[in-house]
Amino acid sequence: MEKQTTIKDIAIALNISTSTVSRALRDAPDVKAETKAAVKALSDKLDYQPNRLALSLLNRQTNTIGVIIPNLDYVLATMVKGIDEVALEAGYTVMVCQSDESYGREIVNTKRLLESLVDGFIVSVSSETKIFEHIKKIQDKKIPLVLFDRIVNNIAAPKIRLDNIDGGVQATEHLIEQGYKKIAILAGPENLNISNKRMEGYLQTLKANGLRADKGHIIHCDFNQQYAYEATKELLASKNRPDAIFTISDRMAIGAMLAIKEKGLSMPHDIGLVGFNNEPIVSLVTPAISSVEMYAFEIGKATARAYIEMMSGAAGMSNQEIIIKPKLFIRTSSKRR
Amino acid sequence: MEKQTTIKDIAIALNISTSTVSRALRDAPDVKAETKAAVKALSDKLDYQPNRLALSLLNRQTNTIGVIIPNLDYVLATMVKGIDEVALEAGYTVMVCQSDESYGREIVNTKRLLESLVDGFIVSVSSETKIFEHIKKIQDKKIPLVLFDRIVNNIAAPKIRLDNIDGGVQATEHLIEQGYKKIAILAGPENLNISNKRMEGYLQTLKANGLRADKGHIIHCDFNQQYAYEATKELLASKNRPDAIFTISDRMAIGAMLAIKEKGLSMPHDIGLVGFNNEPIVSLVTPAISSVEMYAFEIGKATARAYIEMMSGAAGMSNQEIIIKPKLFIRTSSKRR
DNA sequence: AGCGTTGCCGGTAACGTTATCGGAAATTAT
DNA sequence: ATAATTTCCGATAACGTTACCGGCAACGCT
Numbered sequence: 032m033e034k035q036t037t038i039k040d041i042a043i044a045l046n047i048s049t050s051t052v053s054r055a056l057r058d059a060p061d062v063k064a065e066t067k068a069a070v071k072a073l074s075d076k077l078d079y080q081p082n083r084l085a086l087s088l089l090n091r092q093t094n095t096i097g098v099i100i101p102n103l104d105y106v107l108a109t110m111v112k113g114i115d116e117v118a119l120e121a122g123y124t125v126m127v128c129q130s131d132e133s134y135g136r137e138i139v140n141t142k143r144l145l146e147s148l149v150d151g152f153i154v155s156v157s158s159e160t161k162i163f164e165h166i167k168k169i170q171d172k173k174i175p176l177v178l179f180d181r182i183v184n185n186i187a188a189p190k191i192r193l194d195n196i197d198g199g200v201q202a203t204e205h206l207i208e209q210g211y212k213k214i215a216i217l218a219g220p221e222n223l224n225i226s227n228k229r230m231e232g233y234l235q236t237l238k239a240n241g242l243r244a245d246k247g248h249i250i251h252c253d254f255n256q257q258y259a260y261e262a263t264k265e266l267l268a269s270k271n272r273p274d275a276i277f278t279i280s281d282r283m284a285i286g287a288m289l290a291i292k293e294k295g296l297s298m299p300h301d302i303g304l305v306g307f308n309n310e311p312i313v314s315l316v317t318p319a320i321s322s323v324e325m326y327a328f329e330i331g332k333a334t335a336r337a338y339i340e341m342m343s344g345a346a347g348m349s350n351q352e353i354i355i356k357p358k359l360f361i362r363t364s365s366k367r368r
Numbered sequence: 369m370e371k372q373t374t375i376k377d378i379a380i381a382l383n384i385s386t387s388t389v390s391r392a393l394r395d396a397p398d399v400k401a402e403t404k405a406a407v408k409a410l411s412d413k414l415d416y417q418p419n420r421l422a423l424s425l426l427n428r429q430t431n432t433i434g435v436i437i438p439n440l441d442y443v444l445a446t447m448v449k450g451i452d453e454v455a456l457e458a459g460y461t462v463m464v465c466q467s468d469e470s471y472g473r474e475i476v477n478t479k480r481l482l483e484s485l486v487d488g489f490i491v492s493v494s495s496e497t498k499i500f501e502h503i504k505k506i507q508d509k510k511i512p513l514v515l516f517d518r519i520v521n522n523i524a525a526p527k528i529r530l531d532n533i534d535g536g537v538q539a540t541e542h543l544i545e546q547g548y549k550k551i552a553i554l555a556g557p558e559n560l561n562i563s564n565k566r567m568e569g570y571l572q573t574l575k576a577n578g579l580r581a582d583k584g585h586i587i588h589c590d591f592n593q594q595y596a597y598e599a600t601k602e603l604l605a606s607k608n609r610p611d612a613i614f615t616i617s618d619r620m621a622i623g624a625m626l627a628i629k630e631k632g633l634s635m636p637h638d639i640g641l642v643g644f645n646n647e648p649i650v651s652l653v654t655p656a657i658s659s660v661e662m663y664a665f666e667i668g669k670a671t672a673r674a675y676i677e678m679m680s681g682a683a684g685m686s687n688q689e690i691i692i693k694p695k696l697f698i699r700t701s702s703k704r705r
Numbered sequence: 706a707g708c709g710t711t712g713c714c715g716g717t718a719a720c721g722t723t724a725t726c727g728g729a730a731a732t733t734a735t
Numbered sequence: 736a737t738a739a740t741t742t743c744c745g746a747t748a749a750c751g752t753t754a755c756c757g758g759c760a761a762c763g764c765t
Contacts, residue, residue: 088720089719103448418722425749426721
């Protein structure tokens with residue numbers, strides 16, 4: 032707050048020019064060893080810290096990555112951890128902004144970071160976001176952009192995401208193998224790509240196995256576990272009661288589990304249950320819930336790596352799509368054979 | 369990446385000076401309406417964004433808060449959300465850096481942010497941090513600092529934290545009221561203040577009720593649920609088996625629950641269980657786990673408010689300590705009367 | 706002795722913005 | 736018509752840093 036020590040302070044104190052101080056600090060070859068020593072000693076004593084703002088202004092780069100995410104739930108926090116780890120290693124600073132699943136806040140965040148605070152973006156869009164002008168604006172300004180997890184299809188950028196369809200396939204195939212016939216799905220919000228892809232895998236697999244999805248067995252609801260609980264209660268009360276439920280998040284799986292227990296049904300006997308994300312919690316409840324691991328930490332790391340690659344490879348963004356394969360972890364909630 | 373539109377571009381295009389453009393954009397009174405209109409039109413067209421770096425350099429303030437946290441678990445993520453909400457509202461940008469519970473990374477993060485990137489700090493120290501020179505350095509430079517959650521005692525700064533002792537008291541009193549006599553505690557890492565305070569409340573309450581804490585009933589272990597599971601198994605196998613367990617986090621409570629069930633004991637009959645944090649998950653497992661709510665979101669908001677107050681009140685930091693009262697939520701796992 | 710070379714350092718401009726001052730032109734008052 | 740005021744705008748410096756250029760010594764070479 033007061034006044035940071037600057038290169039000028041050192042220069043005046045030693046009665047030399049700022050240029051020389053600057054060179055001395057960077058260990059340039061054309062500075063006398065003696066001078067260097069004096070500069071370094073004083074800089075240590077005054078606890079000099081270079082002013083990154085001045086540097087960034089000069090070089091037109093901040094070495095900062097703007098990360099925009101919809102929230103900080105388990106999966107995204109894990110991904111951010113992955114991004115952070117790789118970015119820090121490579122000398123980047125990360126600026127995380129949550130949009131809180133709000134389109135408006137996503138725009139505000141983008142705008143702020145665009146004020147020359149970052150030299151690139153890593154974005155996962157909010158579930159509310161249906162218009163992508165703010166994302167396109169980033170690209171119009173030729174600012175590097177990487178999309179991850181909740182990607183946007185009609186934007187050309189490197190994308191790192193889970194193979195969500197495959198996740199849906201693995202979960203559904205497993206349930207069918209276990210002999211379940213009437214498999215319901217608790218899908219997420221309607222316009223959410225990841226949710227729809229998981230459902231696509233579910234539908235594909237049903238079809239491939241000659242099963243038909245009852246329309247009443249496809250429920251769109253928010254990620255919230257409360258909604259999942261309510262939705263499951265309705266499902267279980269319906270005429271055509273499902274004998275298995277696939278939820279596209281673990282939160283929802285736990286909500287579903289609660290409703291199932293309340294109804295007095297047993298897992299995996301009466302009803303099979305498979306969740307998504309493989310959060311630590313699923314193996315700690317009873318019965319332990321089968322879940323699709325999405326390797327969030329790996330996705331985070333891959334995302335940061337793609338970003339770094341894009342920054343170094345001046346040769347235009349490659350727009351590759353990295354697709355991580357999920358893996359179903361089978362537990363008690365769905366294993367009846 | 370290419371080149372952002374600057375005030376200069378607009379000035380040249382309209383054949384006026386940069387000063388005039390600057391004033392026009394800020395709606396200064398001494399600019400002709402006509403000129404203003406022209407400037408604004410062109411600035412919109414070119415999608416001009418002011419360069420915050422230049423501004424920050426000039427004003428010696430960034431309007432950015434550096435938030436340093438040990439990790440992004442449920443509690444801290446919630447607190448960050450609270451900070452974020454208040455800070456955004458007040459026009460601040462937040463830079464979140466995780467130290468990943470590492471002393472080294474905490475120092476690196478502090479150092480980076482000190483390079484004039486932020487004009488104040490909000491810090492929760494890592495569990496590994498025992499030396500606080502890096503924190504003191506912040507204060508030596510007269511840079512505003514607020515501590516929250518995992519605070520540091522011998523540093524004078526505004527502090528916002530939970531009344532951890534009271535949390536321990538509430539949990540323990542409740543267990544005693546329910547008739548439990550041999551109450552064990554799964555405490556966190558030894559040098560972690562919040563963990564010790566919760567234990568202090570536990571010890572106080574035992575003493576006040578004429579109970580003695582068996583040394584074997586006080587277990588220090590990492591926050592990790594796996595450790596809690598192992599530790600509980602040992603507890604249950606010991607000669608002097610406890611009839612209740614108080615864990616200082618919900619993660620640990622769930623680990624404990626798992627061990628209890630495995631042993632074939634029932635809650636709340638054979639064993640009472642109380643956790644800490646009141647994470648959503650505790651009400652979704654069976655039995656639902658009693659837990660101490662710590663109002664993480666409120667703590668986050670109060671922290672940001674304290675920061676803002678400190679920034680505005682030029683009259684020295686007040687160094688007040690805001691202490692949030694926790695509240696025990698009683699659920700099945702410990703209610704046997 | 707004169708020349709080129711090397712070692713070391715200082716001055717200047719630039720990054721994008723705004724505060725401050727000063728001044729020309731236009732308007733009003735006398 | 737002249738003075739006084741207002742309206743509007745431009746030039747400059749500054750924030751902290753480094754790249755670039757240039758220059759003065761001192762040294763070595765012929």
